[in-house]
Amino acid sequence: QAVMPYGPKCIYVLEQNDALQRTENYAESIAALLKDKHPAMLLLAATKRGKALAARLSVQLNAALVNDATAVDIVDGHIC
Numbered sequence: 742q743a744v745m746p747y748g749p750k751c752i753y754v755l756e757q758n759d760a761l762q763r764t765e766n767y768a769e770s771i772a773a774l775l776k777d778k779h780p781a782m783l784l785l786a787a788t789k790r791g792k793a794l795a796a797r798l799s800v801q802l803n804a805a806l807v808n809d810a811t812a813v814d815i816v817d818g819h820i821c
Contacts, residue, residue, distance in 0.1 A: 764790055768797035774801060782813070782820060 744752070744771035755770055771794075775783065783798065785791040787809050814821040 764793045767794055768801060772798055772801040784813075799817065 753774060755767070755774075769814055771783075774799075783795075783804075785795050795806055795808065798804070
């Protein structure tokens with residue numbers, strides 16, 4: 742709910758289960774979910790696990806990666 746004022750069109754929540762204990766498994770699940778969605782942005786926590794997950798997703802989705810961003814601006818519908 743905290744991100745809703747920023748206007749996301751959709752928020753996905755992956756429920757944790759035993760099969761998703763490893764970063765590789767999270768990456769595969771998230772990549773499968775996002776493969777055909779083409780989101781403009783995916784935000785992850787700047788933790789060791791979050792950074793490892795971001796790196797894997799960047800490769801699997803052939804997407805750019807920015808680690809440790811402190812702010813994100815959207816101007817005229819474009820990410821700056």
